[in-house]
Amino acid sequence: MGEIRAARVVPLLRRFGPLLVVVAMFLSSVLVAQYQKAPPDFGGSYSFPTPTHPEPRGTWVRALDVAMLAAGLGIGAWLVLKRRSRNGVLLLSVASVAYFGFYRKGCTCPIGAIQNVTATLVDPSYTISFGVIAFFFLPLAATLLFGRVFCGGVCPLGAVQDLVLVKPVKVPVGLDRVLQWLPYVYLGFAVLFAGWGLHVLVGGWPIDVGRRFIICEWDPFVALFRVSGAFHMLAIGGGFILAGMFVGRPYCRWLCPYGGILALLSRVAWKNVRITPDKEVDCGLCADACPFGAIKDLRADRGHCLACARCYDSCPYEIERRGGPSAEVQIARLVRP
Amino acid sequence: MIERSTRRQFIDRTCRLAGFVTLGGAAGLLARRASASAVYQVDPLKCTSCDLCRTSCVLSLSAVKAVNDFAKCGYCMLCPAYMDVTSMPDEKGVPAGRVCPQDALKRRVVGTVDPDDPNNNYYEYVIDEARCDGCGKCVKACLPPAGNGSLRLEIRYDRCVECNECAIQTACPDQAIVRVDVPGLSPKGHDVTHG
Amino acid sequence: MDPSPSDTPPLSLRERFFKSWFPPAAVVGGVATLVIAALRVRPEPRSPSPAPAGEPAPAITPPAPLERQYALVATIGGHALSAFRESLLDVGADHSGQVVALGDGHVRVFTAGGENLRQWRAFDGAECLAVGPDGRVYVGGAGRVDVFDGAGQRAGGFSFGDAGKPASVSAVAVHGADILVADASARLIRRFDASGRQLGLIGDRGKTKTFMLPNGKLDVDIDAAGVVRATDSGRHQVTAWALDGTPIGRFGKFGMRDPADFVGCCNPINVATTPDGKVVTSEKMVARVKVFEPDGRLLAVIGTEHFDPMCTQIPLAVDPTGRILAADPVRRLIRAFDLSAPGVTREEPR
Numbered sequence: 076m077g078e079i080r081a082a083r084v085v086p087l088l089r090r091f092g093p094l095l096v097v098v099a100m101f102l103s104s105v106l107v108a109q110y111q112k113a114p115p116d117f118g119g120s121y122s123f124p125t126p127t128h129p130e131p132r133g134t135w136v137r138a139l140d141v142a143m144l145a146a147g148l149g150i151g152a153w154l155v156l157k158r159r160s161r162n163g164v165l166l167l168s169v170a171s172v173a174y175f176g177f178y179r180k181g182c183t184c185p186i187g188a189i190q191n192v193t194a195t196l197v198d199p200s201y202t203i204s205f206g207v208i209a210f211f212f213l214p215l216a217a218t219l220l221f222g223r224v225f226c227g228g229v230c231p232l233g234a235v236q237d238l239v240l241v242k243p244v245k246v247p248v249g250l251d252r253v254l255q256w257l258p259y260v261y262l263g264f265a266v267l268f269a270g271w272g273l274h275v276l277v278g279g280w281p282i283d284v285g286r287r288f289i290i291c292e293w294d295p296f297v298a299l300f301r302v303s304g305a306f307h308m309l310a311i312g313g314g315f316i317l318a319g320m321f322v323g324r325p326y327c328r329w330l331c332p333y334g335g336i337l338a339l340l341s342r343v344a345w346k347n348v349r350i351t352p353d354k355e356v357d358c359g360l361c362a363d364a365c366p367f368g369a370i371k372d373l374r375a376d377r378g379h380c381l382a383c384a385r386c387y388d389s390c391p392y393e394i395e396r397r398g399g400p401s402a403e404v405q406i407a408r409l410v411r412p
Numbered sequence: 413m414i415e416r417s418t419r420r421q422f423i424d425r426t427c428r429l430a431g432f433v434t435l436g437g438a439a440g441l442l443a444r445r446a447s448a449s450a451v452y453q454v455d456p457l458k459c460t461s462c463d464l465c466r467t468s469c470v471l472s473l474s475a476v477k478a479v480n481d482f483a484k485c486g487y488c489m490l491c492p493a494y495m496d497v498t499s500m501p502d503e504k505g506v507p508a509g510r511v512c513p514q515d516a517l518k519r520r521v522v523g524t525v526d527p528d529d530p531n532n533n534y535y536e537y538v539i540d541e542a543r544c545d546g547c548g549k550c551v552k553a554c555l556p557p558a559g560n561g562s563l564r565l566e567i568r569y570d571r572c573v574e575c576n577e578c579a580i581q582t583a584c585p586d587q588a589i590v591r592v593d594v595p596g597l598s599p600k601g602h603d604v605t606h607g
Numbered sequence: 608m609d610p611s612p613s614d615t616p617p618l619s620l621r622e623r624f625f626k627s628w629f630p631p632a633a634v635v636g637g638v639a640t641l642v643i644a645a646l647r648v649r650p651e652p653r654s655p656s657p658a659p660a661g662e663p664a665p666a667i668t669p670p671a672p673l674e675r676q677y678a679l680v681a682t683i684g685g686h687a688l689s690a691f692r693e694s695l696l697d698v699g700a701d702h703s704g705q706v707v708a709l710g711d712g713h714v715r716v717f718t719a720g721g722e723n724l725r726q727w728r729a730f731d732g733a734e735c736l737a738v739g740p741d742g743r744v745y746v747g748g749a750g751r752v753d754v755f756d757g758a759g760q761r762a763g764g765f766s767f768g769d770a771g772k773p774a775s776v777s778a779v780a781v782h783g784a785d786i787l788v789a790d791a792s793a794r795l796i797r798r799f800d801a802s803g804r805q806l807g808l809i810g811d812r813g814k815t816k817t818f819m820l821p822n823g824k825l826d827v828d829i830d831a832a833g834v835v836r837a838t839d840s841g842r843h844q845v846t847a848w849a850l851d852g853t854p855i856g857r858f859g860k861f862g863m864r865d866p867a868d869f870v871g872c873c874n875p876i877n878v879a880t881t882p883d884g885k886v887v888t889s890e891k892m893v894a895r896v897k898v899f900e901p902d903g904r905l906l907a908v909i910g911t912e913h914f915d916p917m918c919t920q921i922p923l924a925v926d927p928t929g930r931i932l933a934a935d936p937v938r939r940l941i942r943a944f945d946l947s948a949p950g951v952t953r954e955e956p957r
Contacts, residue, residue, distance in 0.1 A: 121522045123482050124538070129570035131451045165629070180573045187576045195442060202447040202593045207576075212439045219431045238633035288577035299637060301573060302644045303472040309645050316637045320630075343427035486821025488841065488872040490861055492892075497871060498863055505861065532819070532842055557891040557919045558871055560822060 137206040140179065144210060144229065147171060148217040151224035151382070156346055159387040167228030168237055176231035181300040182291075185210045185225070186232070186333040189262070190269035190288045197270035214333075218340045222347035226327060226334060227382030232296050233327045236319040237383060243323045243366035251368055255328070255379070258335030265290050265332050295326055323366030327381060338378040348380045358406055361386035447593035452578040456564040458588035461548030465565060468583035469546070475572035476546030476565050476580065478516070478539045484562035487522065487534040492558040493550035494519060494537060511553050516543035541568065675898060675907035677931065678947035683708070683721040684940040691939035697778075698934040698941050699738040700926035701757070707744055708934065708941060709736045714744055714755065719926070719943070727759035732773070735789075735922075739781040747779040747788060754801070765803025775823065782829040785850060789825040789837070794818045796827050796837055798850065809835055810846070813854035818846075821873040824920060830880035834901075838888070840873035845886055845899070858903025866897070867905035879923035879931070887931055889921035896921065896933050896944070909933070913942050 147167065154163035175181065188211035195203040214225035226233050246254075265288075267273065272285045291297070295315040298304030304312075318325050327334050341347065350361065350373065362370040369380040387393045391402040399405070454465075454476065465476035490497060490506070494517050499509025511517070519535040526532065539550075546565060554563040567580075567589075581589035683706055684691050695710035705724065706717040714736065715726040732749030739745060742757040750773030751766035767788075768774045778789035785806065788797045794817040796809035810818055818825055819841025827837045834855060835848040847855040859875070862868025869875050875888035875897075885906060886899045894914035898907040914921060915937035922934040931944040 121536075124536070126479065126482065128566075129568055131449065131569040131572070131574065134448055137449060182573060182575055191576065192438075192442065195445075199445065202445065202450060203442055204449050204593070205443065205446050206449070208439055208442050208446055212435055215435055216432070219428055219435070235633075235637065239630055239637055241630045241634060287582065291576050292579075297470075298644055299640050301470065302640055304470060304644060306645070309641050313638065313641050316634065316641070320634055340431055343424045343431065345428060486841070486873060488821045490872045492872050507863070529842070534819075557894075557917055 141209040147229040151228040152221040161384040164384045168234035193269040222344045236324040262332035342378045360389040364389035461552040465546040468580040474546040479566045481562040493554040514543040677944040681943040695939040697735045697922045701738045737779040747776040749773040778826045789827040791825045826877045843869040
């Protein structure tokens with residue numbers, strides 16, 4: 076019986092919740108200071124203006140965001156694994172930058188959702204919303220199924236870096252290996268700050284920081300998406316864009332904490348970008364084409380492949396599949412002195 | 413030539429299954445007590461109009477605006493939030509200084525104008541939200557005993573980008589920005605007035 | 608023979624197109640957006656239009672020596688036995704100099720020195736009181752007036768108006784058989800007889816109909832000659848009326864410098880009359896009590912050191928000896944002031 080009543084009340088509260096807050100606060104302040112029991116008699120014709128309280132985004136908008144995320148993941152998986160189309164992934168990246176980036180101003184994002192999930196697990200009184208849960212878990216599930224298709228065309232931060240990549244420079248393998256640990260360090264700090272904050276004594280100096288969402292505070296591209304922000308945020312964003320012109324996706328590979336989690340999940344993914352050994356001729360063109368160093372020993376490094384589909388464009392067998400000259404002819408041309 | 417051994421495939425499959433189970437379990441656990449949405453709002457009983465709303469918002473022009481509660485407003489001609497009552501009066505005897513640095517508080521005469529006392533009318537005060545930057549000077553000036561306390565600061569949702577972590581909440585020294593959850597599945601939910 | 612460019616695997620037109628200009632365009636677009644964002648950082652405050660920031664007015668000029676000086680002689684309510692724990696709403700004085708106060712939901716009677724004599728419960732919503740010449744206590748609030756005898760027994764009363772939407776009664780005054788009720792909702796003074804029959808209205812005639820009450824409070828008092836004094840706080844004036852509602856006059860204006868003027872947006876907030884016909888007013892924001900001649904000439908100022916600066920009301924009463932009683936609702940004290948020789952203070956202000 077109580078459930079039926081709740082079922083009627085909850086949708087109502089869901090719809091009018093934030094407005095109720097405003098009204099409740101207004102009412103409570105009325106009770107505190109009893110003033111103005113009757114409005115003045117203005118004479119003439121005057122009607123009190125109805126105060127406007129713009130509503131926050133409705134539930135349906137948040138549901139739309141989740142639907143768009145799911146659609147992006149699905150389309151991305153199809154484009155990378157079935158169509159193998161670099162152009163398709165490129166267009167998907169542009170669409171993601173436009174929708175999740177500039178339209179939604181980069182918020183909510185799965186990277187930031189790490190903090191919400193941590194906070195609510197540590198402190199059950201911190202509630203998490205359905206949209207944030209979906210944003211956190213959907214890309215993880217998609218990665219377990221199809222690899223890092225989220226990184227490939229859906230994540231707006233990754234898409235920005237991917238779009239500005241003009242002249243990729245190969246990063247030394249040793250350096251790359253060391254830097255690949257940074258995302259986990261960042262993840263550790265993010266979880267620490269999101270769950271508990273930091274209360275320590277360092278050499279006699281106390282550090283007292285409450286719960287903070289450092290991923291959100293140091294998001295490099297959020298100032299770009301909002302087209303406003305503090306100077307240091309704009310500088311960081313500009314720096315990453317400049318770096319991203321020459322180094323493939325520096326944030327994604329060496330900083331993104333969510334990417335660190337995805338790297339682990341992608342290694343056991345059900346379907347992934349693979350270099351099939353039965354047709355493999357080890358020409359190495361895909362390894363040259365991959366700007367992220369994800370093709371190691373001429374095999375795809377499943378954890379670090381960012382599903383950008385650039386390798387397909389350079390593979391002779393893929394070109395043959397699309398209607399170009401046969402693979403043997405292409406390779407013969409390559410090796411001709 | 414098979415790329416991976418069956419043992420490797422077995423490990424992969426097991427990890428994958430474990431991954432799905434963990435994700436599904438965690439998602440379900442969280443969904444049971446999830447809210448439908450969460451927004452931030454200013455608690456007028458705690459706010460002290462300290463000016464940090466103006467500078468802390470991630471937007472260049474803060475999403476916090478002053479709002480006039482017309483039921484409480486006195487519609488005074490000599491509004492202490494509109495004019496600086498201690499400044500030099502002009503030739504009509506009305507103080508010439510203005511409280512709002514952005515000139516965002518606008519007024520217009522309402523009701524019948526008394527022909528014998530044309531200076532003393534009722535005025536309707538509204539805030540021009542395109543100019544208001546949430547500094548709170550008018551809110552402070554309207555507090556009792558000088559005024560009726562009808563002005564308050566409010567986060568306006570047509571401008572707020574609904575950040576995951578409200579930067580103003582981080583900066584506010586009075587804990588006056590509260591996180592408001594709209595209840596989700598759980599009927600016990602959360603009291604909407606306490607974030 | 609070097610492999611000619613045409614021998615490398617041909618790229619399709621689309622691939623060349625996307626590889627050539629799209630990334631640099633994205634870079635340019637991103638940098639441009641950041642530049643736009645940088646330009647939108649924190650707009651400079653625009654100078655307000657058209658009035659300037661305004662120079663601060665010169666300090667309040669020291670007044671010419673005033674005719675009268677008042678000294679604090681007693682404070683009621685600060686002691687444990689006479690403390691008001693939650694509220695202090697109004698004060699009155701009866702013919703023998705006893706102090707009657709409305710606070711904590713009760714009517715309390717004190718000696719002039721502050722000893723608690725007796726008390727009785729007032730009705731819910733009681734806001735104001737007046738003491739009649741026969742010692743009866745008239746308590747008003749929420750659309751009704753209750754009458755009590757000196758011992759606290761209910762001796763009558765009436766209500767008026769719509770019971771569903773009770774009028775805000777912010778003050779009561781008594782003259783002979785007439786009971787004046789300040790109806791702040793209608794912004795008028797209603798004149799009733801003891802049975803509750805309305806005899807007339809005060810304040811609806813004259814050039815400015817009804818009172819301007821931005822803070823929703825109207826105070827009224829009547830002197831021995833039957834002249835009704837009422838606060839018109841929105842107009843910064845003290846108004847005078849005959850009992851039948853004929854306007855007699857008004858004095859006062861807004862001003863922040865001249866001590867005879869009323870400060871802020873809505874003052875004076877309370878008014879009382881003395882047995883010798885002088886007018887006593889109180890103000891908020893600059894919490895002080897002033898005494899005027901009936902024509903508006905300033906006689907005395909009782910300064911802000913006696914009152915809490917957060918007071919939004921300072922209810923006033925004058926006892927038959929001319930002692931001024933002023934209630935401080937924030938500190939929940941009643942101050943008693945007597946005429947004194949200049950410079951003499953008989954009790955330290957608390």
